[in-house]
Amino acid sequence: MTINRRLFLGTTASITAATSFGVHTSMAADAKSTVNFALVGLGSLSTKQLAPALQQTKHAKLVGIVTGTPSKEKVWADKYGIKQENIYNYDNFDKLSENESIDVVYIVLPNGMHKEFTVRGAKAGKHVLCEKPMANTSDECREMIAACKENDRKLAIGYRCQFEPHNQHCIELARSEKFGSLKAIEAGFGFKIGDPNQWRLDGKLAGGGAMMDVGVYALQACRYISGEEPVSISAQETKTDPVKFAEVDESITWTMKMPSGVICYCSTSYAFNGINRYNAYADKGWFGLEPAYSYKGITGKTSKGPIELESIDQFAAEMDAFAKCILEDRDSTVPGEEGLRDMICVEAIYESIRTGRHIELPRA
Ligand code: NAD
Numbered sequence: 001m002t003i004n005r006r007l008f009l010g011t012t013a014s015i016t017a018a019t020s021f022g023v024h025t026s027m028a029a030d031a032k033s034t035v036n037f038a039l040v041g042l043g044s045l046s047t048k049q050l051a052p053a054l055q056q057t058k059h060a061k062l063v064g065i066v067t068g069t070p071s072k073e074k075v076w077a078d079k080y081g082i083k084q085e086n087i088y089n090y091d092n093f094d095k096l097s098e099n100e101s102i103d104v105v106y107i108v109l110p111n112g113m114h115k116e117f118t119v120r121g122a123k124a125g126k127h128v129l130c131e132k133p134m135a136n137t138s139d140e141c142r143e144m145i146a147a148c149k150e151n152d153r154k155l156a157i158g159y160r161c162q163f164e165p166h167n168q169h170c171i172e173l174a175r176s177e178k179f180g181s182l183k184a185i186e187a188g189f190g191f192k193i194g195d196p197n198q199w200r201l202d203g204k205l206a207g208g209g210a211m212m213d214v215g216v217y218a219l220q221a222c223r224y225i226s227g228e229e230p231v232s233i234s235a236q237e238t239k240t241d242p243v244k245f246a247e248v249d250e251s252i253t254w255t256m257k258m259p260s261g262v263i264c265y266c267s268t269s270y271a272f273n274g275i276n277r278y279n280a281y282a283d284k285g286w287f288g289l290e291p292a293y294s295y296k297g298i299t300g301k302t303s304k305g306p307i308e309l310e311s312i313d314q315f316a317a318e319m320d321a322f323a324k325c326i327l328e329d330r331d332s333t334v335p336g337e338e339g340l341r342d343m344i345c346v347e348a349i350y351e352s353i354r355t356g357r358h359i360e361l362p363r364a
Contacts, residue, residue, distance in 0.1 A: 035323035037129075038064030038086065038102045040093075040117055041109035042072050045131065049295065050108065051080060053315035059323035060316075064102045066093055093117070097124040103326060104129055106158075106319070110205040111212060115140040118155065119147040129322050131158040133216050134339025136207030138347055141340040148336060156322045156332035157339040159220060163317035165309040166289055166298040167224070170280065173287050174225045179303065180284035182262050185225055187218035187278035189293050190251070190269030196244050200270075209248030211349060215268030216342055217293040221278040222256060222264040223341070229364035230256035230264070230345055235352040240271055254349050259363060 037060050039046045054062035064086035065076050073087050086102060088095065096102060105121040107114050107130040115135045121128045128148060134141050134157050148155035161167045174182055190210055199205040200213055223229065235254035239245050251269035258264065267275060279288030285303035292298060295314065300307030318334075325332050341364070348359040 032327060033059060034061050035059055035103045035127075035326050036061050036063040036101055037104045037106055037319065037323075038062075038066055038088070038096070038126075040066040040105050040107050040121070041113075042067045042069070042076065043108065046106075046108045049315050050106065050319075051076075053313050053319065054080075056313055056316040057320045057323070059327060060104070060319040064088070064099075066090065066105070090117075094120055094124055096121070096126055103127060104322065107131060110199040110202075111207045112136050112199075112202075112205040115144055118144040122147040122151040122153045122155070125151065125153070127154045127322075127326055129156050129158060129319070130336075130339070132339070132342075133207065133212045133346070134336065134343060136204075136212075138340055138343040141336060141343050145336040145340065154322070154325060154332060155336040156325070157334050157336065158318060159334040159338065160314035160318045161217065161220065161293055162224060162334055163312075163321055164298060164314045165312060166300045166307055167221075167292070169307055169309060170278075170287055170289060170300065171224055171227075173302070174280060174282075175227065177282070178285075179280075179282035179287060182226060182260070182280060182282045184262060184281045185222045185264045185278060186266070186281075186288075187221045187264065187292075188267040188275035189214040189217045189277075190267065190272065190275045192273050193270040201244065201248055203247035206248055208346065208350070209245060209250060210268040210270040211249050211252050211346060213270075214293070215252060215266070215349075216346065218266045218268060218278065219256075219342055219345055221292065222258075222266065223345075225278065225280050226258050226260070226262050226264070228258035228260060228262065229341060230348075230361055231259050231363055232257040232358055232360050233345060233348040233352055234358045235349040237353045245270065249350075249353075252349065252353070254352070256345070 039050055062080055065082055066088040068090050076082055105126045105128055107117045111133055114130050118128045118130050233256050235252055237249055237252045239250045251271050253267045256264040277290035277292050287302035289298055289300045322332055352359045
């Protein structure tokens with residue numbers, strides 16, 4: 001029997017075919033344990049975090065790249081053994097449909113490009129992992145979800161904190177009511193942004209400022225710690241440098257009321273360093289993390305003492321989790337719908353700033 005190359009590729013369909021043709025068990029098992037990733041956009045996150053993390057993953061493998069910078073092709077090919085036929089640019093990206101050795105495209109481009117490349121990736125038959133924030137608007141998120149559904153592809157958002165042990169422990173403390181019933185959450189994330197010419201300060205490419213870039217981590221924390229969706233949001237913005245932040249928000253504070261009555265008070269900023277935390281207050285104690293959202297060094301405390309847990313590579317955990325969803329044909333725990341829910345809140349925050357009113361959201 002001739003077994004062609006397609007039978008050995010890491011997709012569920014090819015595994016089924018390989019197994020039914022009686023392929024040697026260990027080869028089928030190998031194929032089954034790995035999902036092949038292509039990184040789309042080789043900027044800072046891909047270079048410094050994702051590619052190194054893909055050297056540690058058990059189920060996700062770096063096999064392809066998509067870049068608009070030809071000089072990066074050889075550098076990445078040499079460093080990571082990327083084959084020429086797995087190297088693409090933004091123009092020939094759709095040709096990925098003819099390449100069965102790539103299963104997942106990981107979109108690591110400026111926020112304003114997430115929708116286009118997610119939709120094109122799904123149409124090319126690829127599962128999509130897309131960086132946060134999911135897109136510039138909730139309508140774009142809906143389009144991305146629809147495109148992945150129509151093409152029967154999985155979609156997940158790069159919410160690495162949900163795979164991080166300290167954050168997972170805090171979720172467990174909240175769900176188990178170890179400190180009683182939750183009353184309030186305080187969360188904030190910000191940093192002083194440098195280069196005034198970067199895409200993060202461009203309205204079209206970034207979709208917003210600090211709120212979209214790092215405020216979403218505080219928003220996420222409130223949602224995953226409470227396990228609830230806000231029903232009322234109120235926000236205020238300040239700009240101390242209206243020239244630098246002409247197109248995007250600089251500093252925002254906002255409050256969110258959850259259906260149970262839990263109140264969340266949050267902040268984000270591009271104007272100063274130092275805020276990187278959340279604290280959850282319950283009727284018999286409190287718990288929280290500071291730093292909460294960094295790549296390393298997450299530190300936790302409760303009213304009864306420190307939280308002592310191992311530190312992991314969050315990106316490796318996030319990519320392995322998505323790979324396992326594909327191998328086991330399960331939906332991601334951080335699907336497109338999770339990104340959409342954040343974006344609905346972000347839009348309510350911006351609407352509250354624009355109108356000076358509380359924004360009521362329908363109960364989820
Ligand atoms: P970056 O500026 O370092 O890289 C962006 C890449 O996009 C570059 O390779 C650039 O060449 C390419 N690009 C293509 N078209 C472009 C255009 N028109 N303008 C600018 N760049 C263009 O950005 P980054 O920090 O790698 O962020 C990429 C994405 O990853 C963003 O969505 C960001 O929010 C997200 N991110 C997530 C985390 C996390 O912890 N999950 C951390 C950093 C960034």
